[in-house]
Amino acid sequence: MINKPALRNHKMFLVFLFLLFGFIANAQVGIGTITPNSSSILDVTSTTQGLLTPRMTTAQRTAITTPADGLIVYDTDLKVFYYYSAGSTSWMPLSSGVQGRINFKRIKSTDNLATILADELAAGGGSKYLLNSSTLYEINGNVTFNFPIDLNNAYLQGVDSNQDVIIRSSGNIFEGANGGTIKGLTFLATAGNVFNLSGAATQNLIFRDCIVANSNSVGSISGFGLVFLSIIQFSGNTNGITYNNITQLLLSNLGWFSNNSGTYEKLTGTFTLVEKQGGFSQVNGTAIGFDVSSNPTISGDAVLETVVFTGTNTSGYVKPYTAGTYSGYNFTNSWNVRCSGIPTETDASSVADFTMDYPVGSGASTSFNTSNPSNIVKVNGNSTSYNLFRFSLDAPTNNNNRLRYMGKKKRIFQVTGSISFQVSSVGTYIIYIAKNGTALTQNKIYGRGVAINDIIVLPLNASVELLTNDYLEVYAQRFTGGITDAIIVPNMTLTVK
Secondary structure: OOOHHHHHHHHHHHHHHHHHHHHHHOOOOOOOOOOOOOOOOEOOOOOOOOOOOOOEOHHHHHHOOOOOOEEEEEEEEOOOEEEEEEOOOOOEEOOOOOOOOEEEEEEEEOHHHHOOOOHHHHHHOHHHEEOOOOOOEEEEOOEEEEOOOEOOOEEEEEEOOOEEEEEEEEOOEEEEEEEEEEEEEEEOOOEEEEEEEEEOOOOOEEEEEEEEOOEEEEEEEEOOOEEEEEEEEEEEEOOOOOOOOOOOOOOEEEOOOOOOOOOOEEEEEEEEEEEEEEEEEEEOOOOEEEOOOOOOEEEEEEEEEEEEEEOOOOOOOOEOOOOOOOOOOOOOOOOEEEEOOOOOOHHHOOOEEEEEOOOOOOEEEEEEEOOOOOOEEEEOOOOOOOEEEOOOEEEEEOOOOOOEEOOOOOOEHHHHHHHEEEEEOOOEEEEEEEOOEEEEEHHHHEEEEEEOEEEEEEEEEEEEEOOOOOOEEEEEEEEEEEOOOOEEEEEEEEEEO
């Protein structure tokens, strides 16, 4: 009699052997398919499920002991597949793209700051958020901060400045001695400052493509090596910003709307370079667009160009220097200013003149030595200047007809004028333009008196290159005539531009 259970087990064993021999013969495995692809050793087929590889953190991946060449894992920290390359003894990303950032953190409007920025708050001693250096923090939505932010040379940015907003209902938004980069955000400090930064010249701040709105004060930045603001809108702020002791201050295309009040921008202390270009300042009421009344020192150069100053402030858009300016102007010789709405001030627009004019029948006497030709001497007399810009009228005792260039850049000037003088005997005389006490002989002009008491009138013309502190005068020489002769000068004018 046949044992049926034993027969059934025997048949199953034969099937298993058949499948095993088939697998060994074909060296292929199919999952989800009975016909694995002939080129594969393992063919996984599905239209509803995927292949799940080992998943681990970066620390777990790098802790694998003696990984095999070609070992593949998924890094859950970096969100990238990695394979091990025995040839380079390193883990390589299984991607042709750029490896994702490790130093990145996104802060959403729905996040609990105490949780997502717990490490930063701890690093700031529980009183501020001390950001991680060289880390990118992305603001997503409206985020209200309960403590100030110390940038600590991190990157803080939004994707859309109209949608990504940092709010501080009391106190300052940014505090500390560190710089960093800020981009693509709106800032509202309703009861404090947006900036309260004071650091060393090794610190840099880059602030661009942002909006500062409805804040109590934009604030202050002091002591940094570089401060660069570009494409910033300022709207509805009660007070503006003060820059103090900045090595390089670069301001590009800033827009100050008429609904701001107070002083928009103020400079104090010492700067090596200041450059403010483009943008506009709409200055209404008692607001001040640009304040340099504390007489900031510029050790290098300062440029204020193509900024449009406009508005209803009739007392002036700029609060000028209180020392070192010229009548009707705002800035010192360190500045080059070319802006709509305020006077142009550059070395290129330097100008000076003097007029020496005595009553009829009188004049200033200039004597020569007894030689013929005589010595070349300065023409004596007291003069008055009516137009001086980046020039001074030096005033030696009883002989103040010296124009000194006070600009910072070398320039070639056109010098024009005239001189009238009376001779006491028949003779020929030469008049010179002189630079730094030396007659420019290439520009001399002759005049001859043909009778005693003749009055000679001669034009003055020259092109002269001047550096800072170079000065111009008028000199004279007797070429022929009485050896005790002198000239009497009732009138002389000189214009330099």
